[in-house]
Amino acid sequence: MTAPVDESHNGFALRWARLAWILLAAALVVPIVVAGLRGAVLFTVTSIAAVVVAVVAVYGFLTWRGLLRLAALVSALCAPIVVLVVIVRERELWVIPLEAALVIAAFGSARAALRIRSSESTMPEYPAETVHRPFLVMNPHSGGGKVVRFDLRRRAEELGAEVVMLEGPEFVDVQALARRAVARGADLLGVAGGDGTQALVAGVAAEHGIPFLVISAGTRNHFALDLGLDREDPVAGLEALRDGVELHVDLGNIDGRPFVNNASFGVYAEIVESPQYRDDKAKTVLDLLPDLLDTSAHAGLRARIDGTVLDGPRALLVSNNPYTTDDLVGMGRRLRLDRGRLGVIALSMHGAGQIVGVLRRARTRGLVQRTAAEVVVFSDEHDIAVGVDGESVRMPSPVRCTVVPGALRVLVPRDRPGMRIPRPVLDWVQLSRLARATTRR
Known part of the structure; x- marks a missing residue:
């Protein structure tokens, strides 16, 4: 059974997906039709051989290492060139621009079908309450030393925050730190560090229903990325204490341990x-x-x-x-x-x-x-x-x-990059699902 698609929202994606498959089918059929029987047999055999070589080469690239991986990559890139050589040999050069046009149109239609609308990636914003006693945990070793490089402690303290640095080799229970801060009256918790530390402190903020501040001072900070923050400018995260809004986001839980990613x-x-x-x-x-x-x-x-x-x-x-x-x-x-x-x-x-x-x-x-x-x-x-x-x-x-x-109230700067909608990736599985779908009004 095919899945129904809302005509008003995803009907355009269905039409583009079907057009993409039609154009791809045409790209496969046209050379066989125009080349004649002799050309068709040669082209078909060559194409099958090229596909087999490409698949084996891609598999080798993924599974091998060193020079074998490099050889596999070269083979994968050379396989389609063989098909072009056959077309040239048959002196059907005009097929090449036609094929190129069909393939380009097919890929363009596929990208149009898979394009993400801004409404699909926009989370609602809520007014932020005034924060009086923010408490921040900072890891000076995270992200190659971003906390020190961007002088985050001084900047945060100038904004009225209490800051605890995770220094020294001994283990520090950041959840216990955060709970003690809340008991002393902290009305916001935040972390300048990696996603693992962010998640643990975020769990405490969610427990007490107070806002949580993300400062992108980690190596990757995928959570900050999906919140629309600038991962290259952790100082900008502190601006939420001056002029911020709230995002109400979900919080994962694995046997009582919170996770954000x-x-x-x-x-x-x-x-x-x-x-x-x-x-x-x-x-x-x-x-x-x-x-x-x-x-x-x-x-x-x-x-x-x-x-x-x-x-x-x-x-x-x-x-x-x-x-x-x-x-x-x-x-x-x-x-x-x-x-x-x-x-x-x-x-x-x-x-x-x-x-x-x-x-x-x-x-x-x-x-x-x-x-x-x-x-x-x-x-x-x-x-x-x-x-x-x-x-x-x-x-x-x-x-x-x-x-x-909606367990976590995340305080973010009002002025931030926001979610950058990624360019559509040619996901043929998703494209096939779209093309097989039915529409409903």
């Missing part, structure tokens, strides 16, 4: 555990992809997503609101943080073709991507390794993930 299991958790993860997340994911694609290993996980049971996922990501459909590693964007739903991405892949198809977003077998109110994760072992907002922890099985809608 995501909780990861299986290979995802192994990626978070990597020492290189904090310095270069994208490179770490690429380096560990061969382990993800090693289907001989078994993660020993099971997940109950609302009422549906999923057996044996190699990797599982549960997020506070869903990531965009093309983001399979939770390093991209969430359009909104106030939908009251968990995002779920699970990978259970078997075979090279299936793996490459999922990672290229050309197929869905082995991929579960949905929203849920509750996710319960079971393990064959007593404990489960979990990456919670980039922090590696172990929790007893089973682990229960939920989301609390």
